[in-house]
Amino acid sequence: MSTATIRHDWTLKQVETLFTQPFNDLMFEAQLAHRQHFNHNEVQVSTLLSIKTGACPEDCKYCPQSARNKTGLKKEQLLEVAKVIEAAKHAKSVGSTRFCMGAAWSNPRDRDMPIVLDMVREVRDMGMETCMTLGMLTAGQAQELADAGLDYYNHNLDTSPEFYDQIITTRTYQDRLDTLTYVRSSGMKVCSGGILGMGEKAKDRYGLLMALANLEQHPDSVPINMLVKVKGTPLENVDDLDSFEFIRIIAVARIMMPKSHVRLSAGREKMNEQMQSLCFMAGANSIFYGCKLLTTSNPDESSDVQLFKKLGINTERTRQYSDEAFEASLLDQVEMSKTSDMFYDATT
Ligand code: SAM
Ligand code: DTB
Ligand code: SF4
Numbered sequence: 001m002s003t004a005t006i007r008h009d010w011t012l013k014q015v016e017t018l019f020t021q022p023f024n025d026l027m028f029e030a031q032l033a034h035r036q037h038f039n040h041n042e043v044q045v046s047t048l049l050s051i052k053t054g055a056c057p058e059d060c061k062y063c064p065q066s067a068r069n070k071t072g073l074k075k076e077q078l079l080e081v082a083k084v085i086e087a088a089k090h091a092k093s094v095g096s097t098r099f100c101m102g103a104a105w106s107n108p109r110d111r112d113m114p115i116v117l118d119m120v121r122e123v124r125d126m127g128m129e130t131c132m133t134l135g136m137l138t139a140g141q142a143q144e145l146a147d148a149g150l151d152y153y154n155h156n157l158d159t160s161p162e163f164y165d166q167i168i169t170t171r172t173y174q175d176r177l178d179t180l181t182y183v184r185s186s187g188m189k190v191c192s193g194g195i196l197g198m199g200e201k202a203k204d205r206y207g208l209l210m211a212l213a214n215l216e217q218h219p220d221s222v223p224i225n226m227l228v229k230v231k232g233t234p235l236e237n238v239d240d241l242d243s244f245e246f247i248r249i250i251a252v253a254r255i256m257m258p259k260s261h262v263r264l265s266a267g268r269e270k271m272n273e274q275m276q277s278l279c280f281m282a283g284a285n286s287i288f289y290g291c292k293l294l295t296t297s298n299p300d301e302s303s304d305v306q307l308f309k310k311l312g313i314n315t316e317r318t319r320q321y322s323d324e325a326f327e328a329s330l331l332d333q334v335e336m337s338k339t340s341d342m343f344y345d346a347t348t
Contacts, residue, residue, distance in 0.1 A: 030251035047091035071232035160207025193223035197241035226267025254283025
């Protein structure tokens with residue numbers, strides 16, 4: 001089987017065969033696929049901001065922001081646009097190229113839309129790529145976001161269709177697929193992945209990857225989260241997933257969706273440098289960068305910069321904006337490198 005073929009007809013058996021082969025063979029196959037489509041020493045970096053925190057009506061069992069989970073999280077209304085811009089400026093100044101704004105909503109209400117659309121326009125005008133995750137969308141809302149210039153919409157399938165109702169009951173798998181259809185039809189790029197380590201079986205992990213890879217078009221970006229176990233959520237005491245199972249899933253995702261960015265997402269704080277490096281070898285080529293995810297912590301920028309330096313990894317630059325915007329952002333990064341040992345390779 002050619003390693004980097006774009007396919008949408010994966011069967012469970014085929015995914016299992018990929019997954020269960022000897023580790024070195026799997027890693028080799030994933031590297032071949034990765035090198036066919038990407039600069040394998042480049043990682044894309046995105047920074048997250050929670051623009052509306054907590055009190056979410058959905059019942060996602062993993063989530064610290066569900067109103068049903070007593071996690072002691074301080075809730076916050078939708079942030080002012082100025083606060084969002086301040087955070088985006090900081091993210092840009094430390095070398096991030098994409099700013100992802102997340103809201104603890106089932107779906108945005110019509111009265112929220114003008115505010116989030118302003119956020120999109122202003123962050124975009126700063127020369128950063130934009131991403132939002134606001135819950136389910138209507139076709140009309142997806143089009144409004146696309147028209148405002150939103151580059152990516154994140155909406156995860158989270159797990160397999162079979163395991164899904166043990167994790168969320170307040171909306172269906174089909175609801176999620178519908179939102180992904182609206183996002184794709186609006187012209188935005190799709191970011192969709194899931195969470196591992198929620199007590200699912202191996203076949204559920206294969207099922208998640210099948211559901212993603214068998215979409216009409218692969219998601220452009222595939223976040224693979226390791227569950228962050230938050231006290232007060234129903235999953236706080238679930239057993240840890242073996243690290244090699246996680247790395248193998250990254251490798252299988254890389255092979256099944258060879259042209260997509262695979263993001264090593266939540267859970268990096270609990271992973272040592274060696275584990276993260278194996279994930280990059282397996283084909284992960286994107287991370288969340290910055291000391292906070294939405295409500296939980298993430299490794300700080302300097303430890304990521306140090307790890308990238310050890311591995312000879314550069315951050316991927318934004319290619320879609322004008323040379324002027326890119327030069328400005330590059331200058332920011334070079335300036336940073338003088339003061340904080342930032343590693344960006346200005347020659348690439
Ligand atoms: N409320 C919107 C939604 O669910 O579509 C957007 C924000 S929600 C927090 C985005 C994603 O974060 C979820 O789909 C889930 O995959 C991930 N997530 C939430 N809590 C997590 C946790 N404790 N560990 C890992 N990933 C988590
Ligand atoms: C995704 O797949 N992971 C991010 C982002 N998309 C929005 C969120 C992770 C959240 C982890 C728990 C928290 O910080 O609240
Ligand atoms: Fe709400 Fe999103 Fe958390 Fe589910 S994952 S409870 S929808 S914020």
